[in-house]
Amino acid sequence: MxxxxxxxxxxxxxxxxxxxxxxxxxxxxxxxxxxxxxxxxxxxxxxxxxxxxxxxxxxxSPCSIAYVACQLQFSLLSVNSWHSVDGDFDYVQFWCNIVDFFEKAPG
Structure with a gap:
């Protein structure tokens, strides 16, 4: 990945x-x-x-990594327009999880 x-x-x-x-x-x-x-x-x-x-x-930065990950996820779907929640996938939560992973890493 x-x-x-x-x-x-x-x-x-x-x-x-x-x-x-x-x-x-x-x-x-x-x-x-x-x-x-x-x-x-x-x-x-x-x-x-x-x-x-x-x-x-x-x-x-964590935010730029999260942005790229969201763009990758969107490109893998067969949708024609952007929505913050696309079916079962929540881009806002996904972005926050990635940023939190880097900014608030355990240990």
């Missing part, structure tokens, strides 16, 4: 092409920093600004 969440995170916050580079064996903590360093292409020209730069995201 880690590699899928990391791939989705990179696709959403950095670029879809950067998601293809994920091998799944790293912890993903340096995703934003690695992309910050790669602001120029091989010819020295600046490349397009990605979402993480636009929103001034400095690190991966």
């Amino acid at each position: 880690r590699s899928h969440v990391l791939q989705a995170f990179k696709a959403i916050f950095t670029s879809p092409s950067s998601a293809k580079e994920v091998s799944g064996d790293g912890d993903g903590a340096n995703v934003i920093e690695n992309n910050r360093r790669a602001k120029k292409d091989f010819s020295g020209k600046k490349v397009k600004t990605h979402v993480a730069q636009i929103i001034k995201m400095q690190k991966v």
